[in-house]
Amino acid sequence: MKRQQHEGGGSLLFICNAWIRVKTLERGGQLMNTEEKLSVIKTFVHAYNAFDIETMMSLLHPEFEFRHISSGRTSVIASSHKEYRDFIEYGAELFSSRKLTVMDIQEVNDRITAGIVYAGVLAVDLPDGLKAGDTLKHQGCHEYTFRDGMIYRVTDIDQ
Numbered sequence: 001m002k003r004q005q006h007e008g009g010g011s012l013l014f015i016c017n018a019w020i021r022v023k024t025l026e027r028g029g030q031l032m033n034t035e036e037k038l039s040v041i042k043t044f045v046h047a048y049n050a051f052d053i054e055t056m057m058s059l060l061h062p063e064f065e066f067r068h069i070s071s072g073r074t075s076v077i078a079s080s081h082k083e084y085r086d087f088i089e090y091g092a093e094l095f096s097s098r099k100l101t102v103m104d105i106q107e108v109n110d111r112i113t114a115g116i117v118y119a120g121v122l123a124v125d126l127p128d129g130l131k132a133g134d135t136l137k138h139q140g141c142h143e144y145t146f147r148d149g150m151i152y153r154v155t156d157i158d159q
Helices: 012-026 034-049 053-058 081-094
Strands: 060-070 073-078 095-108 111-122 135-147 150-158
Touching: 034 053, 034 095, 034 111, 034 135, 034 150, 053 060, 053 081, 060 081, 060 135, 073 081, 081 095
Parallel strands: 060 150
Antiparallel strands: 060 073, 095 111, 111 135, 135 150
């Protein structure tokens, strides 16, 4: 990206970024650096693995949205706290244990993409023939977007 100079000697890019920061703070927004975002993700993943639904919910923006994409198709959408709570409470009933592991992290613009590996031991028999005690495994990525210091959107993408 080519930087353009203005009369004061600073770059236009710097001025635009400063303006965005001021407007975000004027709206009551909270800017987060990468370390703060990673700390929230770490807390969220730890709470998920521990079935700590209250902690998970406390990290979510009031306008939180969740999407699960498998084989290129969106299979789950939760566009409110209630829908997401219902979804994760149902998931907590299905598994006796689970472990979500973050393998790698990339930050692009305001989004953190985490490569993940998941393994969960079923607590109940499922209609598709899977039995209690079977282990489900998958890998993919989670894309996290933040707003006002909280997780605004999570997109769970299976690979």
